[in-house]
Amino acid sequence: MSITYVDAIREAQEKLLKDDPRVFLYGQDIANFGGAFKATKGLAEAYPGRVLDSPISEDAMVGMAIGxxxxxxxxxxxxxxxxxxxxxxxxxxxxxxxxxxxTGVPVPITVRLPSGGTPGSGPFHSQSMEAIYAHYPGIVVVTPATVSDAYHMLIQAVELDDPVVYCEHKFLYRWLKANSINGDGLPLGRARITRPGKHATIVAYSAMVHEAVRAADRLKVESGWDIEVVDLRTVKPLDMDTVLASVARTGRLLALGEAFPWGGVTAEVVSRVVTEGFHLLDAPPKRLNSRDTPVPYHPNLWAAHRPTPETICLAMRELLSF
Incomplete structure (x- = not known):
């Protein structure tokens, strides 16, 4: 029986509620309704008094959680x-x-952010906020791209004494499935080589990992290029050791993200690679993001707004031809 990405998030919360009496859930319509995406379905009945509906005030929600x-x-x-x-x-x-x-007093809160775009969601329900929160010291920002990471990284996030912004991608909720939630034991802050390669590196995170793999598979079939895909998993802290080791093997870098292009995670990756590993590069690094406009509603415009396997392949061909 397969498990979806959103099921993994629900199961992680159920385990946390079961194992740790300090854990409680708080949010809009998460109790009887089970949340907008049903990530807390059934948990209020199983753990009465610990799955709580909040007022429609995000400011009040987080303020209460901090206290x-x-x-x-x-x-x-x-x-x-x-x-x-x-x-x-x-x-x-x-x-x-x-x-x-x-103060020396920790604030172990975890803020779950249903992130990224889906067809028809438009500008107010599609944004990727990870770089904004990563800009500030003291906050850990995680971006799980697999069913296993959705489960294990949420548990690890709640166990941390630091505040964590947990960016779960809505497009993966029911599309991404796995046979189990068993993981490879990677801790928060460690990147993963999702697809080994030797001709170029794509550094991605969240849903873009899957688009990168599709593009890499296509380039292998069409041109014989063997592209390595690195899943950052956590954007703050940033595992530059894994990124630099990959670039050392391939000599070329494409930083890929769904967020807007100005600044952001891809800019940070390129900047750090150029600063710390310029001697490893055989070509100028590239980055590919969504377009610098609000996210459009129409599914066709949305598809043209964000990186796709087609646009990733185009960027990679330019990089490989240098």
Whole structure:
């Protein structure tokens, strides 16, 4: 029996509730309704008083969670969409992110952000916020791309004493399936070589890992190019050891992300590789992101807005031809 990405998130929360009495869930319509994407379905009945509906105020949700965490609890906050977390921005970056630095008291909250685009979602329900939160010290930002990581990284996030922004991709919720949640034991902060290769490296994360693999498979069939795909898994901290080791093997780099192009994770990866591994490069590094416009509603426009296997292959051919 297969398990989906969103099922893995639900199962992780169920295990956390079962194993740790300090854990509780808080969010809009997550109790009886089970959440906008059913990631908490049935948990309120199984754990009464620990799966709580919140007011429609992201600011209040995170503020309450910070207070509870300071008092010894381990709250998991569900944002209905990552975009709405901007309403709680002050609480996340100015309160949770700095609290340990200011007081020596940790704030072990986990904020789940349903991230990224799906056809027809439009500009207010499709954004990728990981780089914004990664910009601030004191916050761990994770971006699971597999069913196994969706499960194990959420458990690891809640066990951390640091505030964690957990970016789960909505497009993967029911599309991505696996036979089990068994993982390879990688800790938070460690990248994974998803597809070995020798001619170029694609560094990606979240749903773009799968688009990168599709593009790499296509290039192998069409041209014989063997492309290595690195899944960052965690964008803060950033595992540059794995990235640089891959670039050392291949000599070429494409940094791939779904977020907007200005700044962001791909810019950080390119900057760090150029600074720390310029001597490893045989060609100027490239990066590929979504277009620098709000995310469009129409499915055809959305498909043209974000990187696809076709646009990834085009960028890779340019990189390989240098």
């Amino acid at each position: 509870a965490a300071v008092d010894g609890m381990r709250p998991i906050i569900e944002m209905q969409f990552a975009d709405f977390s901007s309403v709680a921005f002050n609480q996340i970056v100015n309160q949770a992110g700095t609290h340990y630095y200011r």
